[in-house]
Amino acid sequence: MKETNIRIKQKYIDKIKKGYPLIEKDSIVDIGKLRREGMIINLIDSNNKFIAKGYFGRQNKGNGWILSYDKNEIIDYEFFRNKIEEAINSRKHMFRNEETTAFRVFNGEGDNIGGLTIDYYDGYYLINWYSEGIYMFRNHIYKALEDLTDYKAIYQKKRFSAGGKYVEEDDFVIGVRGNFPIVVKENGVNFAVYLNEGAMVGFFMDQRDVRNIIKEKYAKDKNVLNTFSYTGAFSVFAALGGAMKTTSVDLANRSRKKTMEQFQINNINTDEQDIIVEDVFKYFKYAVKKHLLFDLVILDPPSFAKSKKFTFSASKDYSNLLKEAISITNKSGIIIASTNCSSFNMKRFKQFIDKAFSETYNKYDIIEEFSLPCDFRIKPEYKESNYLKVVFIKKL
Numbered sequence: 001m002k003e004t005n006i007r008i009k010q011k012y013i014d015k016i017k018k019g020y021p022l023i024e025k026d027s028i029v030d031i032g033k034l035r036r037e038g039m040i041i042n043l044i045d046s047n048n049k050f051i052a053k054g055y056f057g058r059q060n061k062g063n064g065w066i067l068s069y070d071k072n073e074i075i076d077y078e079f080f081r082n083k084i085e086e087a088i089n090s091r092k093h094m095f096r097n098e099e100t101t102a103f104r105v106f107n108g109e110g111d112n113i114g115g116l117t118i119d120y121y122d123g124y125y126l127i128n129w130y131s132e133g134i135y136m137f138r139n140h141i142y143k144a145l146e147d148l149t150d151y152k153a154i155y156q157k158k159r160f161s162a163g164g165k166y167v168e169e170d171d172f173v174i175g176v177r178g179n180f181p182i183v184v185k186e187n188g189v190n191f192a193v194y195l196n197e198g199a200m201v202g203f204f205m206d207q208r209d210v211r212n213i214i215k216e217k218y219a220k221d222k223n224v225l226n227t228f229s230y231t232g233a234f235s236v237f238a239a240l241g242g243a244m245k246t247t248s249v250d251l252a253n254r255s256r257k258k259t260m261e262q263f264q265i266n267n268i269n270t271d272e273q274d275i276i277v278e279d280v281f282k283y284f285k286y287a288v289k290k291h292l293l294f295d296l297v298i299l300d301p302p303s304f305a306k307s308k309k310f311t312f313s314a315s316k317d318y319s320n321l322l323k324e325a326i327s328i329t330n331k332s333g334i335i336i337a338s339t340n341c342s343s344f345n346m347k348r349f350k351q352f353i354d355k356a357f358s359e360t361y362n363k364y365d366i367i368e369e370f371s372l373p374c375d376f377r378i379k380p381e382y383k384e385s386n387y388l389k390v391v392f393i394k395k396l
């Protein structure tokens, strides 16, 4: 394939050499030379010296990803196959684990190809394409999965059209179509998954360790409130862990049916669980008025959300969200504060926590901390990719 030299601004060169994998928009001198999504570009300095090789793919994050530091590397089928093989090999233990049949097989730049993730759902492979550029290599990726795995089927989500928004279309690529929902397992717990219903499949694998510890250690005999509950994943694990009762709150209408379904496939009596379709901020007001108190409160908001009455931005409003939660948490109760917002780090997140407790004159202890599980491989040189932050806080 023809390769194009692209000049990089001096001040970005060191960073790239040190392993930063993203080709930042502002780093490029010859911006006009980026013509075709998926083109292979050789990044050069002002003396035409080779720095790294990558592909052009427009994402909100940048203009593509570095693929190699070897000038002679050819970006062909072999290249993609090797990377995917390496990723699969590093997760061999997960393929063997019968208690957990859903995990991430390939995590973008963490597995050395940015803009691409592949998830495994009990024999089904789901590819996420984050730019048109990486999508140009799709036939190599399909073939690599064909050569390396015994898939039941491959599905895909194109997450790049219409300004990064997901566009509804047939997600099936090849194999035998699944009969959805398929039921996967996570640490022995059932989960109904839809690979053919828009961008969201029903659960977020990156919270696997958090869900498990809730079930094993924090739920027994507790009155649990799960806010921003979506399909109720945390509630299911809490109920199976022996919670006295769970209350799931989410604004989206679909959440009731989806949460019922997850309870039912785990034989949980839904009469004992509350599922409330409402704005979380409205629910907090209601709970305060009714003097409701919970032993375990889970906060897992999106980074940004707009409802009729409230706008929530994790980087601005997390402390306020916590204050609301603190007011309805029992003494010695636990708040699980989670965020997937990549614009602040754990240190900053803990400042939000501290602010909320000190402004409400409460004391606290941090008793657990989680970040991404091991199948969500990250590049240490690219800190932004380590987005997940979960803190278990005990209200004293």
Ligand code: SAH
Residues within 6 Å of the ligand: 202, 203, 204, 207, 227, 228, 229, 230, 231, 232, 233, 234, 249, 250, 251, 252, 255, 278, 279, 280, 281, 300, 301, 302, 305, 306, 307, 310
């Ligand atoms: N905790 C979930 C994932 C949350 S996804 C899980 O473990 O699977 C974010 C959810 O927040 C979405 O389902 C969305 O409908 C909901 N949401 C966004 N703003 C909200 C609000 N103001 N009140 C209640 N739910 C909200």
